[in-house]
Amino acid sequence: MKWSWPWRREAPASVKFSQLGWDVHSHLVPGVDDGAADVDAALEMVRHMVSLGYRGMVLTPHIMSDLYPNSPDTLRGPFDDLIQAVQEAGIPMELRLAAEYLMDADMLRTLKEGEPMTFSCDEGQRRHEMMLMEFGFHHAPDEALVKDALFEAQTRGITPLLAHCERYPYLHKSPALLELWHERGGWMAVNAASLAGAYGPETRNMAKQCMERGWVSFVCSDAHGMRHVRALESLGNSRTVARWMAAGQSLHGGLG
Ligand SMILES: [Fe+2]
Numbered sequence: 001m002k003w004s005w006p007w008r009r010e011a012p013a014s015v016k017f018s019q020l021g022w023d024v025h026s027h028l029v030p031g032v033d034d035g036a037a038d039v040d041a042a043l044e045m046v047r048h049m050v051s052l053g054y055r056g057m058v059l060t061p062h063i064m065s066d067l068y069p070n071s072p073d074t075l076r077g078p079f080d081d082l083i084q085a086v087q088e089a090g091i092p093m094e095l096r097l098a099a100e101y102l103m104d105a106d107m108l109r110t111l112k113e114g115e116p117m118t119f120s121c122d123e124g125q126r127r128h129e130m131m132l133m134e135f136g137f138h139h140a141p142d143e144a145l146v147k148d149a150l151f152e153a154q155t156r157g158i159t160p161l162l163a164h165c166e167r168y169p170y171l172h173k174s175p176a177l178l179e180l181w182h183e184r185g186g187w188m189a190v191n192a193a194s195l196a197g198a199y200g201p202e203t204r205n206m207a208k209q210c211m212e213r214g215w216v217s218f219v220c221s222d223a224h225g226m227r228h229v230r231a232l233e234s235l236g237n238s239r240t241v242a243r244w245m246a247a248g249q250s251l252h253g254g255l256g
Pocket of ligand 1: 026100
């Protein structure tokens with residue numbers, strides 16, 4: 001496959017996080033998955049995100065039927081607790097609640113019969129209801145399942161957003177599934193920690209290649225702990241992110 005490089009050469013050498021404004025993938029709802037263990041841990045991350053220039057975060061706890069069988073009912077209470085703590089601490093950060101769905105039969109059932117937890121994002125005049133989805137890390141999802149998920153989501157007016165598209169090792173050699181995802185209207189996000197090299201050179205290279213192809217709409221913290229917030233901070237000198245922003249591919253501004 002031939003990778004293209006559509007970006008302008010002249011781009012700022014540093015990233016202004018205040019330009020991104022919103023982070024759309026994080027695990028800060030206290031005590032519900034492998035993210036923030038409690039309100040204090042979440043508050044530390046929120047404070048640091050504010051210091052980087054962020055003004056809003058979409059919190060996306062895992063929904064996996066085996067490991068984290070979350071639902072709107074299990075998430076709303078802990079989310080409200082965090083909202084209250086942020087307000088009481090006077091931290092200027094807006095928080096919204098969505099989820100990160102593992103692509104499996106349960107997710108498909110939620111799409112067909114349930115109430116998916118989504119968040120809104122404007123692309124020009126068009127408003128998208130976004131649903132964050134992830135593949136398993138070890139085995140490629142069945143292509144028929146991926147096609148069904150795209151179809152069912154779009155039938156409901158939902159835009160599927162694939163989390164950390166660079167982190168699936170089985171797609172590094174042949175990203176045909178990502179091409180299919182893109183061609184059928186799915187959106188993609190990468191993790192800041194991948195660009196910072198936290199998962200090795202192959203994953204970092206994959207993130208860059210997906211960005212260079214124009215597939216990526218969001219660079220996310222995927223913050224489970226402070227290590228991820230620091231990875232985001234380390235991107236302050238990332239030419240890749242600066243070029244991606246200069247090329248107008250970021251949709252972070254669509255959050256408000
Ligand atoms: Fe995540």
